[in-house]
Amino acid sequence: MRAVRQYEFGPAENLLFEEVRDPLPAAGQVRISVAASGVHLIDTAIRSGTGGGPFPLPELPMTPGREVAGTVDALGDRVPRSWLGARVVAHLGQASGGYAELAVADLASVHTLPENVSPGSAVAMIGTGRTAVGLLDVAELTADDVVLVTAAAGGIGSLLVREGRNLGATVVGLAGGKAKAGLVRELGADIAVDYTDPGWPTLVRSELGERAVTVLLDGVGGEPAGHALQLLGPGGRVLLFGWSAGYAAPVTGELLMSRGLSAVSPLGPRLWQRAGSLRALEEKSLRALTTGRLTPLVGEPFALAEAATAHRALESRRTTGKVTLKP
Secondary structure (H helix, E strand, O other), X not given: OEEEEEOOOOOHHHOEEEEOOOOOOOOOEEEEEEEEEEEOHHHHHHHHOOOEOOEOOOOOOEOOOOEEEEEEEEEOOOOOHHHOOOEEEEEOXXXXXXXXXXXXXXXXXXXXXXXXOOHHHHHHHXXXXXXXXXXXXXXXXXXXXXXXXXXXXXHHHHHHHHHHXXXXXXXXXXXXOHHHHHHHXXXXXXXXXXXXXOOHXXXXXXXXXXXXXXXXXXXXXXXXXXXXXXXXXXXXEEEEOXXXXXXXXXXXXXXXXHHOOEEEOOOOHHHHOOOOHHHHHHHHHHHHHHOOOOOOOEOOOEEHHHHHHHHHHHHOOOOOEEEEEEO
């Protein structure tokens, strides 16, 4: 099979497209003929060697990739033959071989897919979707909320915008660039602004009138998050789940106390140690997909051989929605 391989940490150019041996499933595993592989910002951090969050960096050489969807084409021992030919999606772990034509997954991590669900959408919801669902569980949004979502044109942000609208909340979406802001408006945001425009906070205040933001869902950090914090009214809630701008939102104890704000990080241990485990979130996310409640924004797939190009595009914020690879 062909796969993306990495022999040393560093720039995107270190992702090499090579011919390798077909993997064989062990006992309790299935092999998936991959139709779509997910690409995540964490993948770029692992590739560069700067870190994979709280997890140790993988041993090299490796094949990156956390999420795959496709068809089961081989079974390990103790796996019922009924799985052969099944359409499935699986989260493989931090860097577990997803950038490949064939991938092996533990049966416990595999979910079956109905025919009407595309591989790209399934890949988006097994990882990015489960994160968004976990965030929303903690946020407990209501129709009375005014929700501000940073990076609203991204994989997680677009789902937060859509669910905010489902719940009847007023949604303010921030995105980098006029084109992305237009896309956020199409997703259903009541107010969509380009945060590269220095005057965006004034525009949001004008659009909201006497209302203030009650919930900030921030995965960007940096300067946009600093301005967004100033739009929160007394008693507002802040949920922090990333800092793609390079540093976290400037949330200080003084800020929280002076305005009665509350702040929480809904990811990390709070997500992993929840009752029912991550699989319960995956099931909830995929159920929202199959029922039509949440439709992920999925960009045009990159070819598997173009994994390095996909990484560069993601790192430079030239992507919208979930980034995927197609073998």
